[in-house]
Amino acid sequence: MSYPFKEIEEKWQKLWQEKSLFSAKSSPEKKKYYLLEMFPYPSGKIHMGHVRNYTIGDVAARFKIMQGYNVLHPMGFDAFGQPAENAAIKNKSKPDAWTHKCIEWMEKELKKMGFSYDWEREVSTCDAGYYKWNQWIFLKMFEQGLAYKKASNVNWCPSCLTTLANEEVIDAGCWRCHSKVEQKELEQWYLKITEYKERLLEDLKLLDAWPDRVKAMQNNWIGKSEGVEIFFRLKESGEKIPVFTTRQDTIFGATYIVLAPEHPAVSGIIKGKAQEKEVLKFIAKVSKETKAIRASSEVKKEGVFTGSFAVNPVNNETIPIWVADYVLMEYGTGAIMAVPTHDQRDFLFAKEHKLPMRVVIQSSDQPRLPLDKQGGQGLTTNDQLTEAYEGDGTQVNSAQFDGLPNQEAKKKIAEWMEKAGIGKIQTHWRLRDWLISRQRYWGTPIPIIYCPKCGVVPVPYGDLPVELPEDAPFTGEGGSPLGKVKKFVEVSCPKCEAAARRETDTMATFFDSSWYFLRFCSPKDSSAPFDTKEARYWMPVDQYIGGIEHAILHLLYSRFFTKFFKDLGMVDFGEPFSRLLTQGMVLKDGEVMSKSRGNIVDPDSIISKYGADTLRLFVLFAAPPETELEWDDAAIEGSFKFLNRVWRIQENLREKADPALIRSLHKAIKKVTEDIGEFKFNTAIAGLMELTNAVYQYGADKEVFVRLVVMLSPLAPHFCEELWQRMGNSESILKTPWPEYDPKWLIEDTVTIVIQVNGKLRSKLDVTPNIATDALKELVLADEKLKPWIQNKPLKSFIIVPKKLVNIVV
RNA sequence: GCGGAAGUGGUGGAAUGGCAGACACGCAGGUCUCAGAAGCCUGUGUCGCGAGACAUGAGGGUUCAACUCCCUCCUUCCGCACCA
Numbered sequence: 001m002s003y004p005f006k007e008i009e010e011k012w013q014k015l016w017q018e019k020s021l022f023s024a025k026s027s028p029e030k031k032k033y034y035l036l037e038m039f040p041y042p043s044g045k046i047h048m049g050h051v052r053n054y055t056i057g058d059v060a061a062r063f064k065i066m067q068g069y070n071v072l073h074p075m076g077f078d079a080f081g082q083p084a085e086n087a088a089i090k091n092k093s094k095p096d097a098w099t100h101k102c103i104e105w106m107e108k109e110l111k112k113m114g115f116s117y118d119w120e121r122e123v124s125t126c127d128a129g130y131y132k133w134n135q136w137i138f139l140k141m142f143e144q145g146l147a148y149k150k151a152s153n154v155n156w157c158p159s160c161l162t163t164l165a166n167e168e169v170i171d172a173g174c175w176r177c178h179s180k181v182e183q184k185e186l187e188q189w190y191l192k193i194t195e196y197k198e199r200l201l202e203d204l205k206l207l208d209a210w211p212d213r214v215k216a217m218q219n220n221w222i223g224k225s226e227g228v229e230i231f232f233r234l235k236e237s238g239e240k241i242p243v244f245t246t247r248q249d250t251i252f253g254a255t256y257i258v259l260a261p262e263h264p265a266v267s268g269i270i271k272g273k274a275q276e277k278e279v280l281k282f283i284a285k286v287s288k289e290t291k292a293i294r295a296s297s298e299v300k301k302e303g304v305f306t307g308s309f310a311v312n313p314v315n316n317e318t319i320p321i322w323v324a325d326y327v328l329m330e331y332g333t334g335a336i337m338a339v340p341t342h343d344q345r346d347f348l349f350a351k352e353h354k355l356p357m358r359v360v361i362q363s364s365d366q367p368r369l370p371l372d373k374q375g376g377q378g379l380t381t382n383d384q385l386t387e388a389y390e391g392d393g394t395q396v397n398s399a400q401f402d403g404l405p406n407q408e409a410k411k412k413i414a415e416w417m418e419k420a421g422i423g424k425i426q427t428h429w430r431l432r433d434w435l436i437s438r439q440r441y442w443g444t445p446i447p448i449i450y451c452p453k454c455g456v457v458p459v460p461y462g463d464l465p466v467e468l469p470e471d472a473p474f475t476g477e478g479g480s481p482l483g484k485v486k487k488f489v490e491v492s493c494p495k496c497e498a499a500a501r502r503e504t505d506t507m508a509t510f511f512d513s514s515w516y517f518l519r520f521c522s523p524k525d526s527s528a529p530f531d532t533k534e535a536r537y538w539m540p541v542d543q544y545i546g547g548i549e550h551a552i553l554h555l556l557y558s559r560f561f562t563k564f565f566k567d568l569g570m571v572d573f574g575e576p577f578s579r580l581l582t583q584g585m586v587l588k589d590g591e592v593m594s595k596s597r598g599n600i601v602d603p604d605s606i607i608s609k610y611g612a613d614t615l616r617l618f619v620l621f622a623a624p625p626e627t628e629l630e631w632d633d634a635a636i637e638g639s640f641k642f643l644n645r646v647w648r649i650q651e652n653l654r655e656k657a658d659p660a661l662i663r664s665l666h667k668a669i670k671k672v673t674e675d676i677g678e679f680k681f682n683t684a685i686a687g688l689m690e691l692t693n694a695v696y697q698y699g700a701d702k703e704v705f706v707r708l709v710v711m712l713s714p715l716a717p718h719f720c721e722e723l724w725q726r727m728g729n730s731e732s733i734l735k736t737p738w739p740e741y742d743p744k745w746l747i748e749d750t751v752t753i754v755i756q757v758n759g760k761l762r763s764k765l766d767v768t769p770n771i772a773t774d775a776l777k778e779l780v781l782a783d784e785k786l787k788p789w790i791q792n793k794p795l796k797s798f799i800i801v802p803k804k805l806v807n808i809v810v
Numbered sequence: 811g812c813g814g815a816a817g818u819g820g821u822g823g824a825a826u827g828g829c830a831g832a833c834a835c836g837c838a839g840g841u842c843u844c845a846g847a848a849g850c851c852u853g854u855g856u857c858g859c860g861a862g863a864c865a866u867g868a869g870g871g872u873u874c875a876a877c878u879c880c881c882u883c884c885u886u887c888c889g890c891a892c893c894a
Contacts, residue, residue, distance in 0.1 A: 683825095
C-alpha cells in the first residue's frame with residue numbers, strides 16, 4: 001500500500017494558504033534572503049521545465065526559512081505578449097480575458113506543486129497598475145535622452161508582423177516563430193543601452209556567482225574590440241578613407257584595401273574608370289543577396305578592382321582599392337586594409353586575385369616565413385605561403401618597429417599613428433541600441449503623442465497610465481491594432497491642445513520583465529514603480545534561477561535597467577542578481593520536450609499518479625540542477641518507493657537507536673546541509689536515502705526519524721508536514737530549526753585504513769584514528785596479505801595519509 | 811575561426827589529488843503468497859573457474875598516488891561570427 005498522497009497534499013496546500021505562511025515582511029534586524037525564479041508567461045499549463053525551475057527555487061526558499069532567514073519568494077506573470085493576441089484572433093476572444101483565465105489556471109497548477117510563494121505579492125505585467133510604471137520608466141528614459149526614435153533598417157518578422165530587437169533574432173530567424181527575418185526601413189523607438197556598454201561589460205567581473213557560460217555570452221554579445229582607425233587617402237583626390245583594424249601591428253604588410261560594396265566612396269572612385277561597369281554589376285549582384293546568403297558563402301570571397309589607388313599613410317605606398325562582398329558596411333568603417341600574410345580571409349582573396357603579399361611578423365617557430373625580396377619591396381611571392389600566419393612574433397619589414405615583439409609594437413604603432421595624425425585609437429562595439437517598438441496590441445502603449453505643431457510630446461506623468469482600449473479589432477492582417485481605435489489615437493496635444501495622434505506601437509515585453517524583481521519589493525505601491533526603502537532592504541536578489549535561453553535577452557536588459565535606476569538614485573546597487581543558476585532543460589528520449597515532437601510529459605498526470613512530492617523529488621534527484629535532465633517514466637518509481645519507505649518507518653519506531661545509526665544520522669545531517677546549501681540536491685537526496693537504508697538496517701527511534709523528516713521537508717513538504725503532525729506537532733515543520741550535527745559523532749572509534757603497495761589496493765586495516773606512526777607501520781608490515789607484494793624488496797618509502805591510507809613503495 | 815560547457819557501467823549519475831562507480835533505475839536470484847502485485851533480502855563495470863588483470867574519450871606528463879592537475883589531440887552540445 002502506498003501512502004495517501006492525494007489527501008495529504010490537498011490538506012497541506014489549504015492549510016499553508018490559510019496561515020499565510022509565506023508572506024514576507026521587511027524587518028531590518030533580520031537577515032534577508034530574496035529568492036527569485038524567472039516568472040512565467042501564463043500559457044495556462046505548467047510544463048516540466050517550470051516544475052524543475054520552481055522546485056529548485058522552492059527547496060532553496062524552504063531551506064533558508066528553516067535556517068532562520070527572512071525569505072522573500074514571490075511569483076507573478078509575464079502576461080503581455082503575442083500568444084494572447086494570436087489566441088484572440090483565432091478564438092475571437094479578448095486577450096485580456098484569455099490572459100486572466102490562463103493566469104488563474106496557472107496559479108492552480110503552481111499551488112498543486114506546493115510552492116512556497118508569497119501570493120499576496122503576485123504581479124501581472126498586463127495590469128494597468130504595473131504597466132503604468134513601464135510608461136513612467138519610459139518617460140524617465142525619454143527625459144534622459146535614453147529613449148529615442150529613429151528611422152533605420154530594422155528586423156521584421158513577416159509572420160508575427162512586427163519588428164524585433166537584435167537580441168530576438170536567432171540564426172537569422174524570429175526567436176518566437178523561426179520565420180526568416182526581413183529587413184525593413186521603419187521609424188521606431190529605441191533604448192540607448194549602448195550608453196551603458198562599458199559598465200555592462202566591466203561589471204560582469206563582479207558577478208562571481210554567475211555561470212561562466214552566461215558571462216561569456218554577454219561578453220560576446222557586447223563585443224568590445226579595441227584597435228585603430230587608420231586614415232588611408234585616395235591617390236587622386238587625397239580624400240580620407242578610414243579603415244578600422246585591431247591588427248595595426250600588420251599595417252606595413254597592407255598590400256591593398258577593400259571597400260564594402262555599399263561604401264559611399266565607391267561611386268566616386270570608379271567614375272570614368274574602365275572598371276566602372278564591372279564594379280557596378282558586381283555591386284548590383286551583391287545587393288540582391290540577403291545577409292544570410294552573404295554570410296553563408298564562406299568559402300569563396302568575390303570582389304573586383306576599382307581602378308583606383310590609395311596611399312598607405314605609414315609608408316606612402318600606393319596600393320590598389322578593391323570592392324568585395326566579405327567586407328560589411330555595418331561593421332567598423334565599411335573599409336579594411338588587407339594584410340594577406342597575416343589574415344586568412346585576405347590571404348584567400350589575394351591568392352584568388354593574384355595580389356601581392358608581404359610578411360611583417362616573423363614567427364619564432366620553425367620553419368620561418370619566407371621574406372624573399374621582390375623588386376626591393378619585401379614582397380613574398382604568392383605561392384610561398386599556404387596560409388596566413390595569424391600568431392604572435394617579431395616585427396619585420398616594419399621600418400622603425402623592426403625587431404619588436406608584435407604585441408609591444410601594437411601599442412607603439414597605435415600611439416605613433418595618433419601622434420602623427422594618421423590614425424586614431426578606437427573601440428568598436430557589437431552591441432546596438434535596443435529596438436522596443438512592436439506593431440502589436442497586447443503590450444504596454446508607448447506614452448507618446450505626436451502633435452503637428454509641438455512634434456514628439458511625452459504624455460504627462462499625471463495622465464498615466466495610457467490604458468489599452470478594450471475594443472481593438474484583431475484581424476491578424478498587420479498594422480498596429482491600436483491604430484484602428486479612433487478614440488485611442490485621436491487626442492489633443494498636452495502642450496498646445498491642438499488635435500494630435502497617439503503613438504500606436506506598444507513596448508516589447510522584455511521591457512516589462514526588466515524590472516519586475518524590483519516591483520516585488522512593494523507590489524502595490526501606487527506612487528512609484530517601487531519603494532526605495534523596501535528595495536534597499538530586499539534587493540539585490542540573492543539567488544536567481546531560470547533558463548539559459550535568457551542568458552542575453554532578459555538578463556542583459558535587467559542589468560541595464562538596474563544601472564539606469566542607480567543613476568536616477570533610486571537604488572544603491574548596480575547589479576540586480578547576486579547569484580544566478582541556469583537550470584538545464586528537461587529532455588525525453590534525448591530531445592527537448594515539445595508539442596511538435598509530441599514527447600511531452602504532463603506534470604498533471606504525474607501528480608495524479610504519484611503526487612507532487614514524488615515529482616519534486618524525482619526532478620531533483622535525476623540530475624544536478626545545471627545539467628540536462630532525461631525524463632524517465634520508470635525511474636520516477638524510485639522516488640515514489642523512497643517516500644513510501646520513509647512512511648513505513650513510523651509504524652516501527654523503536655525505543656532506542658543503535659549507536660551506528662546515530663553516527664549515520666550525524667553524517668547525513670552534515671552532508672545534506674552542505675549539499676542543499678550548494679544546490680546539490682541529487683546528492684542530498686542520496687544522503688537521505690542512505691540514512692533511510694541505515695534505518696532499515698538498524699531500526700530507528702523517534703529522535704532519528706524526526707531529523708530525517710525535518711531534512712526531507714524542503715524537498716517533499718506535504719509529506720513531511722503530515723508525518724510531523726502525526727508525531728504530535730501542531731506548528732508547521734517550517735518553524736522547526738534546521739538540525740545540526742554533533743561533531744563528536746563524526747569521530748570514529750576505529751577507522752579503516754586502505755593499504756596500497758605501489759599505489760595499488762592490497763589490504764585494509766581497522767585501527768584507532770590517532771594511532772602512532774610507528775605502531776601503524778609495524779601493524780602494516782605484519783600484514784600477511786601484503787607479503788606476496790612486498791616479498792623482500794627494499795622499502796623505498798612509506799606514505800601515511802592520516803585516518804585514510806598507507807602507501808608502501810618498494 | 812573565437813568563446814563557453816561537457817565526455818565515467820546497460821541507463822541517470824557519484825567521487826576535485828588518496829578504496830572509481832555513492833545513490834537510484836534496470837536486470838537476475840531468493841523470501842513471503844493458493845497465485846500475482848507490493849514489500850523485504852542478496853547479487854550486478856569488463857575479462858577470468860580462480861588468484862588476479864584491465865577499466866573514467868585518445869595519447870603523453872607531473873606525483874608515492876590522477877576521473878581529478880599540466881600538455882597534445884578527438885568527439886558532442888551551446889553562444890558569437892566574412893567582426894577586420
